[in-house]
Amino acid sequence: MTDRRALGAVESVxxxxxxxxxxxxxxxxxxxxxxxxxxxxxxxAALQRWPLDGVxxxxxxxxxTVARRRAVDRLRRDRAYAARLALxxxxxxxxxSAPADSARGDIxxxxxxxxxxxxxxxxxxxxxxxxxxxxxxGLSTVQVARAFLVPEATMAQRIVRAKRKIxxxxxxxxxxxxxxxxxxxxxxxxxxxxxxxxxxxxxxxEDLLQVELCQEAIRLARILHQLLRQDPETTGLLxxxxxxxxxxxxxxxPTGELVGFEAQDRGLWDAERIAExxxxxxxxxxxxxxxxxxxxxxxxxxxxxAADVATTDWPQIVALYDLLDRAAPSPxxxxxxxxxxAMRDGSQAGLDALDALDTDALRGYHLxxxxxxxxxxxxxxxxxxxxxxxxxxxxxxxxxxxxxxxxRLEEL
Numbered sequence: 001m002t003d004r005r006a007l008g009a010v011e012s013v014x015x016x017x018x019x020x021x022x023x024x025x026x027x028x029x030x031x032x033x034x035x036x037x038x039x040x041x042x043x044x045a046a047l048q049r050w051p052l053d054g055v056x057x058x059x060x061x062x063x064x065t066v067a068r069r070r071a072v073d074r075l076r077r078d079r080a081y082a083a084r085l086a087l088x089x090x091x092x093x094x095x096x097s098a099p100a101d102s103a104r105g106d107i108x109x110x111x112x113x114x115x116x117x118x119x120x121x122x123x124x125x126x127x128x129x130x131x132x133x134x135x136x137x138g139l140s141t142v143q144v145a146r147a148f149l150v151p152e153a154t155m156a157q158r159i160v161r162a163k164r165k166i167x168x169x170x171x172x173x174x175x176x177x178x179x180x181x182x183x184x185x186x187x188x189x190x191x192x193x194x195x196x197x198x199x200x201x202x203x204x205x206e207d208l209l210q211v212e213l214c215q216e217a218i219r220l221a222r223i224l225h226q227l228l229r230q231d232p233e234t235t236g237l238l239x240x241x242x243x244x245x246x247x248x249x250x251x252x253x254p255t256g257e258l259v260g261f262e263a264q265d266r267g268l269w270d271a272e273r274i275a276e277x278x279x280x281x282x283x284x285x286x287x288x289x290x291x292x293x294x295x296x297x298x299x300x301x302x303x304x305x306a307a308d309v310a311t312t313d314w315p316q317i318v319a320l321y322d323l324l325d326r327a328a329p330s331p332x333x334x335x336x337x338x339x340x341x342a343m344r345d346g347s348q349a350g351l352d353a354l355d356a357l358d359t360d361a362l363r364g365y366h367l368x369x370x371x372x373x374x375x376x377x378x379x380x381x382x383x384x385x386x387x388x389x390x391x392x393x394x395x396x397x398x399x400x401x402x403x404x405x406x407x408r409l410e411e412l
Contacts, residue, residue, distance in 0.1 A: 018039070020060065021039055021042075021060060021063055021064060021067070022035050022036065022039055022114075023113070023114040024064060025038065025039060025064070025067055025068070025071070026114060026117075027113075027114065028068070028071075029071055032163060032166065033163060033167070034071055034074065035067075035071075037070075037074075038067040038068075038070040038071045038074070039063070039067050041066070041067065041070045042063040042064075042066040042067040042070065043063070045066050046059075046062070046063060046066075112188075112220050112223055112224070115132055115188045115191055115192075115220075116181065116184050116188055118131055118132040119132060119184040119187035119188055119191070120166075120184075121183060121184070122165070122169060123162055123165060123166070125186075125187055125190075126148065126158070127158060127159075127161065127162040127165075128162075128187045129187055129190050129191055129194065130144050130148065130155060130158050130159055130162065131159055131162040131163065132187075132188075132191045133191055133194055133195065134159050139194075139195065139198055140204075141155055141156050141159065142203060142204055142397075143198050143202075143203045143204070144159075144194075146198075146203040146397070149331070149332075149361070149362065149364065149365055151364070185228070185231070185233075185234070186233075188224070189224075189233060189234065189237050189293065192217050192220050192221055192224075192237065193217070193237055193240075193241070193293070195213050195216065195217040195220075196213065196214055196217035196218070196241050196244075196245075198210065198213055199211065199212070199213025199214035199215075199216075199217065200214055200244060200245070200248070201398070201401075202398050203397050203398060204397040204398060205398060205399065206399045206400070207399075207400070208251065208252060208258055208398060208400035208401065209248065209251070209252065211248075214241075214245055214248070217241060218238070218241050218242065218245065221234070221237050221238040221241055222238060224237075224238075225238045232283065232284050232285070232286055232287045232290070232291060232294055233284070233291040233292075233293050233294060235280050235283050235284040235294070236280075236281075236284035236285075236291060236292075236293035236294030236295075236296070236297045237293040237297075238277075238280060239277045239278075239280035239281050239284050239293075239294075239297040239300075239301075240277075240293050240296045240297040240300055241277075242273045242274075242276050242277035242280070243273070243274060243277035243278070243297060243300035243301060243303075243304050244300055245270070245273055246269045246270040246271075246273035246274045246277065246304065247261075247264065247269050247270075248270070249268045249269065249270060250264035250265050250266065250268040250269055251264065252400075256400070257400065257403060257404065257407075258400045258401060258403070258404040260404070261309070262309045266307070266308065269304070274304045277297070277300070277301070277304070278301055278304060278305070280297070281294075281297050281298055281301045284297055284298075285298060289327075290323070290327065291327060291328075292324055292327050292328035295320055295323055295324040295327060296324065298320050299317055299320045299321070299324075302316055302317050302320070303317075309343070312343070314340055314343045314344035315344055317340045317343075317344075318337065318340045318341055318344050321333065321336060321337035321340055322337070324337075325337060331357065331358060331361040331362045331365075332362075332365075334357050334358075335354070335357060335362065335365075335367065335368060335371065337353070338350050338353035338354045338356075338357065338371070339371055341353045342375055347375045347378040347379050348375075348379060350375050351372065351375045351376065351379070354368070354371060354372055354375065364395055365395070366392045366393075366395035366396040366397075366401070366405075367392075368392075369388045369389070369391035369392040369395070370388070370389070370392040370396075370405060372388045373385045373386075373388035373389040373391075373392060373405075373408065374408075376388055377408070377412065382412045385412060386409055386412050389405055389408055389409040389412070390409065392405050393405050393406065393409070
């Protein structure tokens with residue numbers, strides 16, 4: 001096997017199975033830092049051995065075996081580390097009572113179990129989400145930072161602080177008891193959705209899509225929905241991802257270029273995914289309080305039911321965004337609402353709505369100047385549009401999106 005093929009095999013296994021590998025190691029040893037270190041050492045060993053010996057038939061099992069051996073060796077060498085780890089394991093065993101074991105049986109997926117374990121209430125919600133995305137979701141620090149609209153250095157510090165708090169407070173990695181799941185569910189749903197979002201629109205790199213991330217997020221959401229069918233937000237999240245993922249075949253053109261939403265061939269949208277998602281929306285919208293995922297699913301449903309952009313019920317979409325802004329206010333929601341206002345009331349109305357946004361909160365988010373550029377272009381204000389496209393090009397990280405914006409700029 002050539003070095004290049006071996007490297008590709010290691011990268012593929014790492015990308016697709018890193019989260020599960022880490023989950024298994026954390027569950028066994030109870031320490032996230034140790035699990036990350038020995039997982040990295042196992043990957044390094046694979047890069048050395050697989051070019052010589054070939055890729056094993058069970059690559060994940062091979063990596064897990066090597067990682068476990070490295071962990072045992074480290075514990076034997078480091079008495080202080082071993083003592084601290086022994087304390088963690090003792091606490092974990094002490095808390096693994098019958099209710100916790102029952103809860104573990106109710107979550108039939110290793111990675112999903114650890115998602116719930118990482119979302120510990122002792123950590124701030126953003127720290128829970130960032131840590132889980134980075135360590136178990138397979139996202140880089142850059143990708144996690146983009147999801148939170150913060151600089152990479154800020155996110156790196158946030159993750160380090162979360163790990164330090166887990167270590168200093170001796171927070172055990174265990175599946176929470178059944179009565180604790182409801183408090184941790186919102187953070188877990190957020191993690192799954194952010195994994196999907198990164199897969200659907202990659203922050204960096206040559207490829208716009210990371211299909212394996214979309215598929216993994218939908219798989220985890222299906223498991224949660226089977227367990228929690230009565231929870232509207234779990235249902236809403238699954239519906240939202242199915243309806244958005246249905247558009248994926250139309251987002252990429254014949255030569256790999258990004259196809260804008262208005263130009264997509266809706267005949268390429270996945271009809272089965274749309275039907276499944278639409279069937280879930282009514283249940284997601286039930287209950288005393290409609291949540292943000294249910295509202296986003298309702299917006300996606302309006303798009304899915306329209307024949308084209310011109311016949312889309314934009315007044316209903318704006319109304320749904322108004323509800324979403326009250327339920328879960330954010331700068332991105334306001335940006336999306338402004339675009340919908342432009343479709344309902346005209347480009348100038350949309351531009352006015354964009355200009356009213358808190359631009360500081362969206363600093364570094366390339367879609368804000370990109371949206372302004374598009375509306376300015378429609379208004380015939382080409383000089384200003386070109387300036388906005390250049391601003392977006394300075395911020396965009398994905399090569400496909402950069403090429404799309406560059407083409408728009410050249411068309412002016």
